[in-house]
Amino acid sequence: MTVIWNEAKECMSRDEMTALQSKRLVKAVNRVYHNVEYYRKKMQQAGVEPGDIRGIEDIDKLPYTTKDDLRDTYPFGLFAAPQSEIVRIHASSGTTGKATVVGYTRKDIEIWSECVARALTMAGIGRGDTIQVAYGYGLFTGGLGAHYGAEHLGATVVPMSTGNTKKLTTMMKDFGVTGIACTPSYLLHIAETLEADGDIENIKLKAAICGAEPWTEQMRLQIEEKLHISAHDIYGLSEIMGPGVACDCQYHKGLHVYEDHFLPEIIDPETLRPIGAGETGELVFTTLTKEGIPLIRYRTKDLTSISYDKCECGRTLARISRFKGRSDDMLIIRGVNVFPSQVEAALLEMGETTPHYMMIVDRVNNLDTLEVQVEVEERFFSDEIKELENLTKKIAHTIQQAIGLAVKVKLVEPRTIERSMGKAVHVIDKRKLV
Secondary structure: OOOOOOHHHHOOOHHHHHHHHHHHHHHHHHHHHHHOHHHHHHHHHOOOOHHHOOOHHHHHHOOOEOHHHHHHOOOOOOOOOOHHHEEEEEEOOOOOOOOOEEEEEHHHHHHHHHHHHHHHHHOOOOOOOEEEEOOOOOOOHHHHHHHHHHHHHOOEEEOOOOOOHHHHHHHHHHOOOOEEEEOHHHHHHHHHHHHHOOOHHHOOOOEEEEOOOOOOHHHHHHHHHHHOOEEEEEEEEOOOOEEEEEEEOOOOOOEEEOOOOEEEEEEOOOOOOEOOOOOOEEEEEEEOOOOOOOOOOEEEEEEEOEEOOOOOOOOOOOEEOOOOEEOOOOEEEOOEEEOHHHHHHHHHHHOOEEEEEEEEEEEEOOEEEEEEEEEEOHHHHHOOHHHHHHHHHHHHHHHHHHHOOOOEEEEEOOOOOOOOOOOOOOEEEHHHHO
16 A cells, blocks of 8 residues: 655655656656647747756746647647547536546556545545545546545545435445545535434544635634534646645645645736745646646636745645635626635624625626625524614625625525535626626
């Protein structure tokens, strides 16, 4: 069995990591230049030859890669391995355009499995645990990524997928499930189901590893309080690998990036220039060991900051902060930049609302408007109208303080807002539908 807590990789000095990354970057650049025509042309247009890249200090000489590059080369134009070596294909849903297609060699699958296993270990899950994988299985990377990682770890896997919450909670209780992998919003729905059935005290769950959507620190604390577990943030995207690119440890002070495989940068999304540690910008990744579809300086659109300080857990891996949002998820309302995560954090801090909300953006008489529908606890709907009015004003004030914009608040009863077993939808922008 592979040693998952790998001190040689996760606790090496910065100089040792830089040397390893530099060696692997040179190899990755040569691979794409000689095996991917699209990359070769991009590098030639930028005036870059493989010999110009001698280490990670030369990374800014290389052109960026975007999701449009994957769509422009659909389906296999960025593959750097022959079809005979590709053992699996995943793809995005393609809801905003052509699907983005990624391919994996056998070695890619092995590295991916090891990274997820390292993340599970970071969350306190080991060989003796039973893990429910409640991500969707199929072209989405979440289900199979978590599944193979848990098997690599040597844990017992329950491939639950999504679609039947009642069956999931029954199996969680009957099978003695100790770990779960799913989206954080779905885990809150699972907690609600367990509460309604009086089963919170009848489960053995101790840890959750949640990803596939941004979530706040307040939501993590609420999950932990409801289920009496530790909840961990796992990060990944199919273009780079899938879940397992980064994860937070027991101290929850940022997500440790497995930078022996994925080289992170933070750039200004407007100027595209690198910015310093601790400053918020767009996360960019270069894959250092991927064979199937290596990507150079891939712009993730995720907004975060990075730290290289040693963590209390002993790891020296770079850490990225909890995501503020995505540069392409940012709403501009009457000139104000608004992220859904700001609204979520404000609501959870109040303690009088549930974490379920919907932001509805519209344009009336050429003026942008924002309505926030918020679920509140059942008891408030048995109170006097005056109490509801006061709560509405309090929520509106809290949100305005958080985002700097006046909003209309509409209180709705519990379970009114649709639950999602995949990525939660928190915004309806009617301006885009006109």
